[in-house]
Amino acid sequence: MKVxxxxxxxxxxxxxxxxxxxxxxxxxxxxxxxxxxxxAATLAEVVVATTDSWKDESVVQLxxxxxxxxxxxxxxxxxxxxxxxxxxxxCDAVVRITSDCPLIDPELVxxxxxxxxxxxxxxxxxxLVRTYPRGLxxxxxxxxxxxxxxxxxxxxxxxxxxxxxxxxxxxxxxxASVRDxxxxxxxxxxxxxxxxxxxxRAIYGHFGNRDDFSWRQAIGLMEQIPELHNINAxxxxxxxxxxxxx
Numbered sequence: 001m002k003v004x005x006x007x008x009x010x011x012x013x014x015x016x017x018x019x020x021x022x023x024x025x026x027x028x029x030x031x032x033x034x035x036x037x038x039x040a041a042t043l044a045e046v047v048v049a050t051t052d053s054w055k056d057e058s059v060v061q062l063x064x065x066x067x068x069x070x071x072x073x074x075x076x077x078x079x080x081x082x083x084x085x086x087x088x089x090x091c092d093a094v095v096r097i098t099s100d101c102p103l104i105d106p107e108l109v110x111x112x113x114x115x116x117x118x119x120x121x122x123x124x125x126x127x128l129v130r131t132y133p134r135g136l137x138x139x140x141x142x143x144x145x146x147x148x149x150x151x152x153x154x155x156x157x158x159x160x161x162x163x164x165x166x167x168x169x170x171x172x173x174x175x176a177s178v179r180d181x182x183x184x185x186x187x188x189x190x191x192x193x194x195x196x197x198x199x200x201r202a203i204y205g206h207f208g209n210r211d212d213f214s215w216r217q218a219i220g221l222m223e224q225i226p227e228l229h230n231i232n233a234x235x236x237x238x239x240x241x242x243x244x245x246x
Contacts, residue, residue, distance in 0.1 A: 003113055003140070004045040005037050006082055006090040008162075009099035010075070011055045015193045019220050020099045020242035021058060022191075024201060025209030029191060031061065032102040032204075032211050039212075040106035042113040043095065049085040051075040079159045083150040086143055094146055096139040096162055100191040102200055105208055105215040112178050116140040123166040128177040131228055134237065136187030136215055137162050138178075187222055188232050194231040202228060 009020045009030055027035075030048070031065045039047045047069045048058040056072070063070040071088060073081035086094050095113065097104055108126070116124035122145040127137050141149075145166065149158075152167040152172075166173045191200060206221055207213040222228050 001092045001117065002044045002090070003042055003093045003095060004047060004086070004089055005040070005043050005095040005109070006085050007037070007046065007048045007097045007099050008072075008078055008081065009031055009048050009050050009056075009059050010053070011059060012075075013100075016191065016197065019191050019197070021062065022197065024102055024197075025204040025211075027211070029060060029102045030099050031066060032168055033097065033099050033104055034066070035114070035211050036102070036104050036106055036107065037097060038106075040109040040113075042110045044091070045069060045089060047071055047085055047089055048099070049073060049078075049081050051081070068128060077159045079150055079162045079165075083161050086146055089102060091143055093140055093142050096141070098137065098190075099237055101135045101189070102191060102211075103133075103135050103189045103203065103218060104138070105136055107134070108215060112138040113140055113174055115178050115189060119176040120174070122173040123163065124176035124178065125163075125180040128175065129179055130185040131180040131183045131191045133187035133215070133219075135183050135191075137190075148172070156163055168195060171239055180232060184219060186233075187219070187229065188235060188237075189218070189235075192237075193232065193235050195235055199228060199231040202231070 011018050013019045019047045020030045024032050034046055035106035048063050049071045052072050053075050073084050123141040126132050126140040147164045158165045
């Protein structure tokens, strides 16, 4: 089975403009996401899917400089962007990752992919029931399922956020959920505000600005220094219907 990761990325962000290219310990955030994903053993390819907008020329330039595969598509219809990117690069399954998750963990990605394969699901993720920190979100779905979702999704939030149609239609799609034995969902490692950036920079800084540390090592740091959690504990996640996808 050929599995590829598609990372959605765009410069537009209401709370932290240009966040996907902001510096994180000497590398752009998007580079950190891609480098970490490239360590996942289950992935045959990592593709960045950005938009046709002139505003995202800098995303394209970065990918070309770093020899990362790129696809350009619809700005608002991200589901269409995913479908066309997956069709172009050819695969049996897609891992959906957003570019505002620079702590994405390759071993956790592999774990979700393995569960997806073993359960023979149409869609598997670690977000149906949240036990992992926000920012480790990993969703896997079949190309067949993506094609069907692309065909039947009509609501704006289904097109913008790619996967809602899967878990909103359990009558059509077989779902699998990956959970940890402990609940770490109180931690927020996604990048959407200046305070999120402060925390993520602090985590990277602790590990010498390397990007090979695991999510469990980061948990150990958060528990060793509880004050870190306070940096962005007040940040509220936007509801799906109100947020702007990267």
